[in-house]
Amino acid sequence: MAKKRYIQAINDALFEEMERDPKVILFGEDVELAIMGDTRGLLAKFGRDRIRNTPICEATLTGMAVGAAAAGYRVILHLMFSNFIYTGFDAIANQMGKLRLMTGGQLKLPITVLCGYGGGRSTAAQHSDTPYPVLMNVGGIHVLTPSNAADAKGLLKQAIRGDNPSFFMEASGRGGEMAEVPDGDHLVPFGSAAILREGKDATVVAIGHMVKFALEAADQLAKQGVAVELVDPRTLVPLDEAAIIRSVQKTGHLVVVDEARDRCSAASQIAAVIADKAFGALKGPIKRVTVPNVAMPYAAIAERRLLPNPTSIAEAVTTALAA
Numbered sequence: 001m002a003k004k005r006y007i008q009a010i011n012d013a014l015f016e017e018m019e020r021d022p023k024v025i026l027f028g029e030d031v032e033l034a035i036m037g038d039t040r041g042l043l044a045k046f047g048r049d050r051i052r053n054t055p056i057c058e059a060t061l062t063g064m065a066v067g068a069a070a071a072g073y074r075v076i077l078h079l080m081f082s083n084f085i086y087t088g089f090d091a092i093a094n095q096m097g098k099l100r101l102m103t104g105g106q107l108k109l110p111i112t113v114l115c116g117y118g119g120g121r122s123t124a125a126q127h128s129d130t131p132y133p134v135l136m137n138v139g140g141i142h143v144l145t146p147s148n149a150a151d152a153k154g155l156l157k158q159a160i161r162g163d164n165p166s167f168f169m170e171a172s173g174r175g176g177e178m179a180e181v182p183d184g185d186h187l188v189p190f191g192s193a194a195i196l197r198e199g200k201d202a203t204v205v206a207i208g209h210m211v212k213f214a215l216e217a218a219d220q221l222a223k224q225g226v227a228v229e230l231v232d233p234r235t236l237v238p239l240d241e242a243a244i245i246r247s248v249q250k251t252g253h254l255v256v257v258d259e260a261r262d263r264c265s266a267a268s269q270i271a272a273v274i275a276d277k278a279f280g281a282l283k284g285p286i287k288r289v290t291v292p293n294v295a296m297p298y299a300a301i302a303e304r305r306l307l308p309n310p311t312s313i314a315e316a317v318t319t320a321l322a323a
Helices: 005-022 043-047 058-070 089-096 134-140 149-161 210-222 241-251 268-275 300-304 311-322
Strands: 002-005 024-028 051-053 076-083 109-119 142-144 166-172 178-181 194-197 200-208 228-232 235-239 254-263 287-290
Touching: 002 005, 005 024, 005 043, 005 149, 005 178, 005 228, 024 058, 043 051, 058 076, 058 089, 076 149, 089 134, 089 235, 109 149, 134 166, 134 235, 134 268, 142 210, 149 166, 149 178, 149 235, 149 311, 178 300, 194 210, 210 228, 210 254, 210 311, 228 235, 228 241, 241 254, 241 268, 254 268, 254 311, 268 287, 287 311
Parallel strands: 024 051, 024 076, 076 109, 109 166, 142 166, 200 228, 200 254, 254 287
Antiparallel strands: 002 178, 142 235, 194 228
16 A cells, blocks of 8 residues: 555546546546646546536536436536535536436436535635535435545545446545555445544544544543544445444444534434434433534634634543533
């Protein structure tokens, strides 16, 4: 295995899948310039027949993705920022998520949408959302939240080969982080959570970008004699409910860390699953560490006050254990 940056692992996955299948095409906003870094070098390798810059009109882009996929291509659509899901939402909710059902399975929609999510980089309210709860509610769409380079590569390759639409949520600001990536044709199955740290006292489920902070919180708590079990769902749709339930049955306590806004968050869904299916295993209340129900401000100091961090996660675990 070699150590690679998060963004390089994504780039490698794109190269490998485009080389593997000539029906894979990629288009989106500024993909030729590779502003986000993940599409660097693709134009030189595959040309404008398969790599195409597009106008800034997400309503058109998402509709194009549906049409091209229905015509037999494997589509990779780059939306840059996940806030742009909102402006392309008609085709996402009414076509991507529904046409396979509405055609009785006759129509396949192999679409992978890439977009960066989250705050912490002073990109202001219209570029800093974490909107995967909206996608979770649509139905018919896979939602992927890789927290490290290995999972980023494996999940992206799995998505591109699949016959259903997937949203690959890139953790903004994590592109330079290094991790070991398995050699060869590395795939990560959907719906398979990773246990990143084993413990007996409390289960912490951390989503995407929040895994980094949860690991730091676990280190802090270990110094106090608290052994945290850290679960990374890796995909929110499908969700590996069984892995989370098993962990809660072992520890009796649950804290969910989610960069989405608190109301109707992924954390809320995970908490509801445990309350419904593993209530008898709980020794105290479920705690959620999320973002307040406000738009993300531009100022860095204001952003930091809203986002979960190692201290707020550790405090939530301590509170849960004391209840």
